[in-house]
Amino acid sequence: MTTTPRFKSDAFEAIHSAASGLHRSGVVGKQTMREFDALCLAEAPHFDAKSIAAIRKAAKVSQPVFAKYLNTSTSTVQKWESGAKQPSGIAARLLQVVKKHGLDVLV
Structure with missing residues (x-):
């Protein structure tokens, strides 16, 4: 089962989508994609x-x-x-x- 990623905003979703396309075509590497994930995806809330x-x-x-x-x-x-x-x-x-x-x- 895969989950749909949650983005910080629509703009971040568009940026991430473009980067994902570049990653699939081999222009963007794994490390760069991880950086895009960290920047664009919303994190789960943290509770102590x-x-x-x-x-x-x-x-x-x-x-x-x-x-x-x-x-x-x-x-x-x-x-x-x-x-x-x-x-x-x-x-x-x-x-x-x-x-x-x-x-x-x-x-």
Whole structure:
């Protein structure tokens, strides 16, 4: 399964598309393409352990309930909140949505 890249803006998407075409034709190397990726692609949000716990507490739910909403395990939420593990990809985006709109948006 491949994911569709998220770009910082439409302009960055156009620039990246042009660079990708040049890369496919062999004019632009891998290193240059990595640099374009870093410049043009939007990164997943970063949450530290305290901010994850704060999001959950603001939603007024326990770790097991929070885990169910995010479709993950209770141990994963515990690891996030202790700083042993970092949420990435979809999990980080879901945390961003919950922080902004609350847990009810996932129902």
